[in-house]
Amino acid sequence: xxxxxxxxxxxxxxxxxxxxxxxxxxxxxxxxxxxxxxxxxxxxxxxxxxxxxxxxxxxxxxxxxxxxxxxxxxxxxxxxxxxxxxxxxxxxxxxxxxxxxxxxxxxxxxxxxxxxxxxxxxxxxxxxxxxxxxxxxxxxxxxxxxxxxxxxxxxxxxxxxxxxxxxxxxxxxxxxxxxxxxxxxxxxxxxxxxxxxxxxxxxxxxxxxxxxxxxxxxxxxxxxxxxxxxxxxxxxxxxxxxxxxxxxxxxxxxxxxxxxxxxxxxxxxxxxxxxxxxxxxxxxxxxxxxxxxxxxx
Numbered sequence: 001x002x003x004x005x006x007x008x009x010x011x012x013x014x015x016x017x018x019x020x021x022x023x024x025x026x027x028x029x030x031x032x033x034x035x036x037x038x039x040x041x042x043x044x045x046x047x048x049x050x051x052x053x054x055x056x057x058x059x060x061x062x063x064x065x066x067x068x069x070x071x072x073x074x075x076x077x078x079x080x081x082x083x084x085x086x087x088x089x090x091x092x093x094x095x096x097x098x099x100x101x102x103x104x105x106x107x108x109x110x111x112x113x114x115x116x117x118x119x120x121x122x123x124x125x126x127x128x129x130x131x132x133x134x135x136x137x138x139x140x141x142x143x144x145x146x147x148x149x150x151x152x153x154x155x156x157x158x159x160x161x162x163x164x165x166x167x168x169x170x171x172x173x174x175x176x177x178x179x180x181x182x183x184x185x186x187x188x189x190x191x192x193x194x195x196x197x198x199x200x201x202x203x204x205x206x207x208x209x210x211x212x213x214x215x216x217x218x219x220x221x222x223x224x225x226x227x228x229x230x231x232x233x234x235x236x237x238x239x240x241x242x243x244x245x246x247x248x249x250x251x252x253x254x255x256x257x258x259x260x261x262x263x264x265x266x267x268x269x270x271x272x273x274x275x276x277x278x279x280x281x282x283x284x285x286x287x288x289x290x291x292x293x294x295x296x297x
Contacts, residue, residue: 010081011078011081011082011083012048012081012082012083013082013083013085014040014041014042014043014050014082014083014085015040015041015085015086015087015088015089016038016039016040016041016050016085016087016088016089017038017039017040017041017088017089017090017091017116017118017119018036018037018038018088018089018090018099018119019036019037019090019091019092019095019116019119019123020034020035020036020037020056020066020092020095020098020099021034021035021092021095022034022035023035023131024127024131024137024138024139025131025134025135025136025137025138026136026138027058027136028136031058032058033055033058033136034055034056034057034058034061035053035054035055035056036052036053036054036056036066036069036073037051037052037053037119037122037123037126038050038051038052038053038073039051039116039118039119039122040077040082040085040118041089041116041118042117042118042189042190043190044178044179044188044189044190044191045179045190049118050077050080050082051122052073052076052077054069054072054073056069061098062098063098063099063101063102063105064102066098066099066102067101067102067105067106070102070103070106070108071106074106084108085108086108086109087108087109087110087111088103088108088109088110088111089110089111089112089113089115089116089119089223090110090111090112090113090116091112091113091114091116091119091120091240093112093240093241096110096112096240111223112223112239112240113223113225113239113240114223114225114226114237114238114239114240115187115223115224115225117189117292117294120294121294150241150243151241151242151243152243153230153233153235153243153244153245154243154244154245155244155245156236156244156245156246157218157244159211159214159215159218160206160215160218160219160222160244162206162207162208162211162212162215162276163207163208163209164207165204165205165206165207165246165247166204166205166207166280167202167203167204167205167257168202168203168204168205168273168275169200169201169202169203169260170200170201170203170273171197171198171199171200171201172191172195172196172197172198172199172200172201172268172271173197173198175191175201175271175273175290176191176197178288178290181285181288182284182285183285183286183287183288184213184216184286184287185213185216185217185219185220185276185286185287185288186285186287186288186289187220187289187290188288188290189271189290189292191269191271192269195267195268195269195271196267196268199264199267199268200260200264201264201268201271201272201273202227202257202260202261202264202272202273203227203272203273203274203275203291204227204234204246204273204274204275205274205275205276205277205280206219206274206275206276206277206287207276207277207278207279207280208276208278209278209279212276212277212278212286212287213286215276215286215287216276216286216287217287219274219276219287219289220287220289222236222238222239222242222244223238223239224236224237224238224274224289224291225237225238225239225291225292226270226272226291226292226293226294227246227261227272227274227291227293228261228293229249229254229257229258229261231254232248232249232250232251232254233245233246233247233248233249234246234247234248234249234257236274261293264293265293269292270292270293270294271290271291271292272290272291272292272293273288273289273290273291274287274288274289274291275287275288275289276288
């Protein structure tokens with residue numbers, strides 16, 4: 001049962017990112033350890049993150065156990081000053097049905113998305129520093145798995161194509177001020193203090209003179225995750241496994257663009273962006289998303 005809280009308006013709000021899966025550890029009975037991990041989506045300029053974990057017996061991996069665990073997590077979050085989330089984001093397609101069944105029972109929306117950057121970083125930390133120290137560690141990287149079979153990219157939906165587009169870059173010093181911009185639709189992610197503030201962050205601008213606002217709303221619904229260059233194609237990866245073809249890149253420009261994305265991946269935490277605006281002459285934005293390229297995630 002979720003404990004009611006009369007001070008909901010004073011609680012910190014954040015979406016949750018969730019992973020319910022087996023880990024590279026076996027117990028004394030030779031069964032893999034199952035674990036529920038929850039991380040709140042980090043605020044753009046906030047260091048506070050709600051994290052919650054619970055081990056699940058292998059014999060109890062079902063939506064009933066998960067529903068009870070989610071309610072326990074919500075009660076803990078409320079007691080620590082966090083509001084009940086309205087959205088859960090899940091990136092494992094194999095667990096989507098079970099998690100949705102549990103989430104539906106407590107009235108929380110589930111979104112299939114790779115915009116779970118806070119959770120990904122926590123998983124990497126645990127695989128590097130925590131799991132190897134645990135009894136029964138088997139040394140197998142289970143989170144997240146590489147996926148050599150990728151969906152073929154398909155053209156962006158008509159609603160998201162706009163009139164034109166262009167490559168762009170923003171200095172990190174400029175990007176740090178993004179939460180002060182007036183934007184109708186946006187999703188920002190934290191910027192690590194360790195990144196060189198003089199670096200330029202690559203991205204793309206989408207233009208639509210008559211449908212800019214509608215285009216921004218559609219783009220947000222795709223759950224954009226990262227931009228990549230494959231051959232001479234610029235691809236937007238989104239949702240769980242969606243791959244959208246943005247455009248073909250001229251062969252003579254391919255290497256320079258690829259190197260720009262690679263440099264940011266290596267030196268700027270993989271940061272990227274997509275903006276939506278009416279024209280290149282206008283500075284006002286209808287949509288702005290920060291993205292992050294984290295390897296095979």
